[in-house]
Amino acid sequence: MIKIVLIIISLFTITAIAQTDWVKWGKAEISYEKKDLIRHKDYSYHDISISGLAVKTLANAYWFFVSDLDGDNCPFSPTCSSFLLQSVKETNIVQGTLMFFDRFTRDYNFIERYNRYPRVEDGHYYDPISLYTLNVKKINYIPPSTVVKQ
Amino acid sequence: MNFVTKIQHITFILVIPFFLLWAQDSFKEQFQLAKNFYAKENYFDAITELKRLLFFDNEEKYLFEANDLVGQCYKQGGKFSDAIRYFTLAEINAKYPERIYKEKIEIVRVNILRRTTQSAFRILNSLETDNRFKDKIDDINYWRGWAYIFSDDWENAAATFAKIDSAYQLQKLTEKVNNELYSVGFAKAISYIIPGAGQIYTGEYLSGFISLGWNVLWGYYTVKAFAADRIFDGVMIANFLFLRFYRGNLQNAENFAEEKNLEISNEALRYLQNEYDGLKP
């Protein structure tokens, strides 16, 4: 009996252990603390253009008075308002707005999202702006059913 | 020849082989080499040397100790599954109950550390019912308490530590955390009755009052629309505005309580990791 267990364990070891050691590793900092998976919004203003400033102020006000209070209604990561901010920053105000309205429309579509978007660790669907800037080189397709680490 | 010289001769003859054996045990040296790497936190090389030792150790003298140390190395590197695998190998090769117990506890500690506490509890329960380890009950409870801490059950942790005389410090700490924690259910329940109340209970006053404001405002418009027989408007306002903020209020009450609890328990966990000087997982 023990022999069988041994054989099973050693079979296991060969593949799994070997792969652990395919790169050199050292001491790991193991924290007792639990990870915080709750989404936190970034209210800060760093690294923002002049057109971005207005949008950011609006977004901050919206976050403070509305979105922090009306619950988690956005199934996506980044959230719709962050999506708007990022797309304006990445492109320009016109293109950013168009991207936002497209996102907003897709936000309504509740059908089989799990078949169409990958997820991030906290369970939201991953829908980054890089897919929508119309720059083909920036599109990094990630199949659904993948979990993206951010 | 007198008696004393005879004794001297015999002693000399007896001592020679031991001396030679002791001086030339390269396995022991090899194990020491690995231990030195371990002490220098060079775990990868320590494992290499232990594997070398195990590979040439035909007499299987180091099967227990070397596997145990490989497990420790992997544990230090945060490679928990590998660690458990080697602790299990050590356990299989353990010759006395004392060693079996040690390895079981090592596995429990790794399971606590990586928060797979269900496995830790299972092993601890089986140790408790094992007759060989009857005298270990305090130790078993000690680790059970830790397992409760890592499964976020501070109440049971406190109760478990209370069973052990020597764990007074941990008992106090876990009791304190348990008393400080907010009740998530209560926060949610009072927010059902008065929107914003749950947020205020957790100390988020501003958020609580704004939430209350929104709920009153849209509640008022909803009632007004229905009172004026504008049913469509009423349904729209209720559905898209009033209920949205009402639901958000419940979610927030829950989130804030959970977040505050996370802060409280993380503070205690930080203390346990950095300041507490008893045995830790």
Next chain:
Amino acid sequence: MKFPIYLCVLELFASILLAQEKQIDFNSEKNIKKFADYLFCDKDYLRAAEEYQKLNGYEGNDTIIFKTGLSYLFIGDYSTSIDNFSNISSLSPFYENSKLERMKAQFLMNDYFGMRSFYNNNFPEDDSLSDRANRLFTFSYLITEDRLPQKEKFLLPFNSIEKEKISSFYDWKNDPPYKSSALAGILSAIVPGSGKIYTGDISDGIFSFLVTGVFTFLAYDNFRAGHDTRAWIFTGLAAFFYGGNVYGSIAAAQIYNAKITFEFNKGLNVFLESNNYFVPVYEFCN
């Protein structure tokens, strides 16, 4: 009674013999090699490679250099692997295989251009492994954006079983079934959402149509009822949703193309892996 010297000598002899069992030189050439071979077969490749490199005779021993190269290849350290393979002398029995493995390493590190020029310079027609190398060489055109050779010529290196699959890969690459982003945009400009239906995002298309439709209707209804301010707000929103829908359809076509390219490349990888990149499998561990 004299001191029993003979007894002492006998005992010394015996205990040295005994001690020998406990005495082993872990770092002798023989033992390092033994241990390294064990690690290699245990798939502990990084450790194996490092042990092999400790050996004094390392530089002259082709088997060991070759196995070191393989170890680095398996763990994904391709450039070190290539360094090892290129150190194998042309007289060695591993020379042919090392060239092939080198190509595999270059392929895996996406250095297709380097791989092709290596192939052109190092694989004469009469080389015993040149057909395998040629397959990897030819296959690389399915991955890069370079112009494909003629189909007949392209299929030549492959055997009859492979041909069928390669032929379908070739056809895909030659004329990928991409959706046109311009067409998607135009379709959505005419009927909102239809561009997304064309790219296969049917539910998104329907929602685009509904959202744009609802806001247009609300604008129209409010104009008719004389609520001008509200009507203009809805008109603005409808216009933005319409614009977003055209924009989104263009993006959707691009994403669709990225998706089918991704799936095609995945298919290529599965095929290559199941054929071990046309490299023979060695039996060092049997």
